[in-house]
Structures are given as structure tokens and as C-alpha cells.
Amino acid sequence: MTDERVLLAHGSGGKLMHDLIRNLITSPLANPILDRLDDSAVFDITGRLAFTTDSYVVKPIFFPGGDIGRLAVCGTVNDLATTGAVPLYLSLSFIIEEGLLFADLERIVSSIVAAANEAGVKIVTGDTKVVDRGSADRLFINTSGVGTIREGINISGRNARPGDSVIVSGTLGDHGIAVMSQREGLKFQSPILSDCAPLNNLVAEMIAVGDIRCLRDPTRGGLATTLNEIAGQSHVGIKITELSIPVSPAVTGACELLGLDPLYVANEGKMVAIISAASADKVLTRMRQNHYGCDAAVIGEVVTEHPGRVVMKTRLGANRIIDLLAGELLPRIC
């Protein structure tokens, strides 16, 4: 079994495919909804539903601190959490390039199981396609997810108001730099690990104590892109202070070396929150008690000036416009 590989015939709908799916995918993921093996999962649900999707094409599929499986669960769980939803059920769809080692697929599925357990979600439906060699890059994963939103919760990129505080849940840039360094074979003195993590429990704790207006996970395009999106959706300005933005010394060093700006580097285990000024302290205190929020910091505020724009007070005291990325920074980081 150790050097067995996925063949094109595993995607044909026949016996090989049924065996592959049963042995490597549905058995480790088993739960009563998935086990019915109908074309759709069926379950009862009531209320406001959140529904999201993401395809993951990260290269390489294994990187320090995670792999494409953990990423695919956490990314979709976090997208649900950004609307204040309790993530419940995920779909899981593989596009496999012919030649993928069974052992690699097994390792990724067990990483999916672990991440789903940590987040408290179930994989209830799925799909597996195999494409010929050279038509994909080892493995792409799509996860979609549904969750329920409690009555009274209204979190959206449109809700930022002047006076609100801007919080990030921890250090920036870890995921992007971890993937990039693995891809390029770079070695740093202290190894940089991806921050890839499910943040739904952190978010639930934040909602329990504070008045949360917007949540977004700063993945592709990093903090800069996320804040620009919120400023645009809410028609407000956002002011941040460079000195208050948490970045680890290792990521700072790697970014200097590589000519990257950590504000634009992807994160996979961080949340950006816009919170009423009145509850910012309480939320921050609570966040710092959570493993995934221990480096949380207030980094700025929402303002009436320069609507749609993000401005940063730099280390040297100047004001710099933080724009959307114009070109390409790091492809295939998630």
C-alpha cells in the first residue's frame, strides 16, 4: 500500500473509485449523515443560514504548520465564523492529479479529520475527481460549509462605523511566509509555521462579550486587502498604526529579506474585527485568554475621513495610504 498511487481509473465512477473513496475517504470521516452515501446530505436546520465555499490550491500541499487538508477545513470554518455563524457541516471535494500517493491522500484526510474535530464540524457530503498527469498539481480541495446564525447577530463588512476599534487576533504573515519558504526551500533561523487554525470558538467567545460589527479573516491579500474591503463596503475610512500591528520577529526578518510587506501576506488563523469602542477592551481581554487570540491587539480605528481608504501612521510618524495590491505577490498561497 505504501507506494500505491491514484490512477485515472480511480475517477471513472466504477469499482476502483468506490474502493478508493470507501477506504481512504469515507471510512476515516464516517458519521451518520455522510454514511447514507446519497448524492446529497440531508439534515434538519432552522433559522438564518450562512453558506460559503473555497477552493484550495496551495503549493506545496504540505507546509510547516499544516497541509492543504487542514487549510481546507479551517479556511471554510473561518469564512462561516466571519458572519457570526456556528459552523456545522462541510462538503469536501477532491480534484486529484493522477499519480498522487495513497499515503499522501491518507495523511491529508487524517489532517481533515483532526481539523474538523477541533472545529466541531462534520463532513457530510463529498466528491472525488481524478485528472490526467499535468492537468492539475497533485491535489486541489474545495470545501463548502453551512452554519447557523443566532437571532440578533448581524455581522457584516457593511457594519463598520466611525469610532469603532480595529482589532487583529494575532501576528500577521505567518501562513504566507511558511508556505513561501517551504516552496522556495528557504531556511530561517527560527522556523516559521503556518498559523492555519479554526477560529470559530474564538469568535463565539468574542460575540459572547462584545458588540462585534465586522469580522473577516485576512487570507489572500492580507490585512491590507481585508481593511480596504471593509472600508469600501461600509463607506468609512480606517486608520491604523504600524507600531501596534503584531508581526513576529521571524516574519519581519523574512519579509525584509524577501522584499515583502507583512500587511499583504496571507494569514489562515487570524481574524480582523471591527468592534464598538465601548466593548473593545472586554473583547480584547477575552481574546487573549484563547490560545488562538493570545497576541490580539487593537491596531486602529474607523474614521469618517477618507471613506473607502485605509491610512497607516508609520513607525516614522508619516501617514501612508494602504491600497489594494496592484499586481501579484504570492500566488497559490491558499
Add this chain to the structure above:
Amino acid sequence: MTDERVLLAHGSGGKLMHDLIRNLITSPLANPILDRLDDSAVFDITGRLAFTTDSYVVKPIFFPGGDIGRLAVCGTVNDLATTGAVPLYLSLSFIIEEGLLFADLERIVSSIVAAANEAGVKIVTGDTKVVDRGSADRLFINTSGVGTIREGINISGRNARPGDSVIVSGTLGDHGIAVMSQREGLKFQSPILSDCAPLNNLVAEMIAVGDIRCLRDPTRGGLATTLNEIAGQSHVGIKITELSIPVSPAVTGACELLGLDPLYVANEGKMVAIISAASADKVLTRMRQNHYGCDAAVIGEVVTEHPGRVVMKTRLGANRIIDLLAGELLPRIC
């Protein structure tokens, strides 16, 4: 614009990506839920939910009778319909190979819009990734979908009972042969078109008049695979009669030429239904009044003998076991 192409930078999360998504994807698909542009779609829903996912990797992306966009909508709508659900909302995730023509993407998105309108579903959330040349094959699409199931409806591959009738909604093999002939540059006297179509309205009409036990769309692996799955899930035998299985003369001819068995060729606009014998006539009559069911036929029955197995009475009167496909037939047909 006509020879503009997608660049790697279009996937970076920056300005280029925002422009591409707005101009080519979210504008044509606009609806109030999608237009919020949060990381998750949010809507109210109550009751039993069906949830499904499929990734589409068909090659080529344009084929006679359809394209990957129409396929991605219809496939997921049909998977929802197989549980008796009313399909409501779809997610849409693109994995684009660098170099895809804007014009091709536009054409596919407008085909998605048309299919979604026909099915009465809305695209409410999405994702776009771009990978470097050679890391994908032009375009892969994932759609996931949710729909609601009316109380009292219980349709599952587990519900077939001895005595039930087996119905197919029309001719078999059209999709697989259409894609295959396009890919291989084969020309037949009468062109063979993919049957790719949303069947949710047909299914709703069937449910309205009859006692439907199982529904499944015979895609990859064809009718043979679908019937084997149902026989396995329901622990029953299935007997079919070759002479009663509708296959168009053109597909019959092409299959003979290519050495393919239409029972194993993929369909994308057909439904296999297991129906109580008492209501089979009524359901069949109703199906034949629907454009997508006009060639519907009873092709066999569920039996107590040979549980888990499908047996076909051939044209010559012999009994042949119809097994799962052992190897590979037609890769990347959906």
C-alpha cells in the same frame, strides 16, 4: 478585451482580482444575497436541508450541447433533486489556469446564468483561484448547493423495495458520447448533443403524482453504476430488460464504433427513479409531458433475488450480470 487573458496576478487577492471578479463574475450573477460580498452568504431557511457538492473537470470545457458552466449548475441542481429537495442556492468556485481567455470565462459565466435561471436557483457565494500554466487544465468549477425538502418526502438510495418499478427519464449515453466525440474530433452523421439539463422541475412533477422511493442521476459510470449503488444501499436485486432501455440510434452507433457500452456512459440530464409499482404508470405519463422526460421508460423492477446485484435480460433472452465498471472508461467526462 477580446484577447485578454487571465494572469496569475488575477488570483492574488488584489485590485486585479477584484476587478476580474466584479466585471466578469459577480455583475452577471448579481442578486441581493451575492451582492453583499461578505465571506459567507446569509439567508433564512427552515426545515430539512439537502446539501451537496461536485467539482467539474470536463475536457473540453465547451462541448456539443453545453459547457462546463451549464454542467456545473445542472449537476449540482440534479444532485439536490435526487433527494426530493427544491434546489435554492448554489456556491460557485473557479480554479482557473493562467492564460484562460476572458472571452471564454465570460461565455461560461453567461451559460451559468442561463442554467441557474432555468433551474430557478441563485448563485449566492463564490471563490476564484488562479494557478500557473500547466497546473490545471483551463478551468475547473466546483458548485455546492443547498435546497429544502418538504415534510413527508423521504427519497433515498436505501428505499427500493421488491416489486418497485425502475424508470429512466430518457435516452442514455448522450452526454458521454458528445464530450468524447468533441475531445477526439469524431464526426457522426447526426451530431450527438449532451443532454445536460436541470431536472428539478421534472422531479417536482414526479413527486406530485407518485410514490418515489429513490432518485439518482446516472452520471459517471452511467446507469449500470447507479443501479448497482441502489441495489447495494437497499439490499435488493434489480432486474432490467435491454430492449426497454432507451438509447438513441446515433449513440448506439457511436458506442458500437467505439466499443463502449451505453449502460456505462455518463448522462447529465437523466434521472433513474425507483417507484412503487402502483404509481409507475401515473408517474410515467406525467414525465412524458415534460420536455426532459419525453422519452421516459420503465426498464425493469426491483426483486428479492440476487440482493446487491443488477441483472439484465439481453436482447437475445440471456441474463447478464451488470457489474460495476472494473477499470477506466471515459476520464474527465464531468
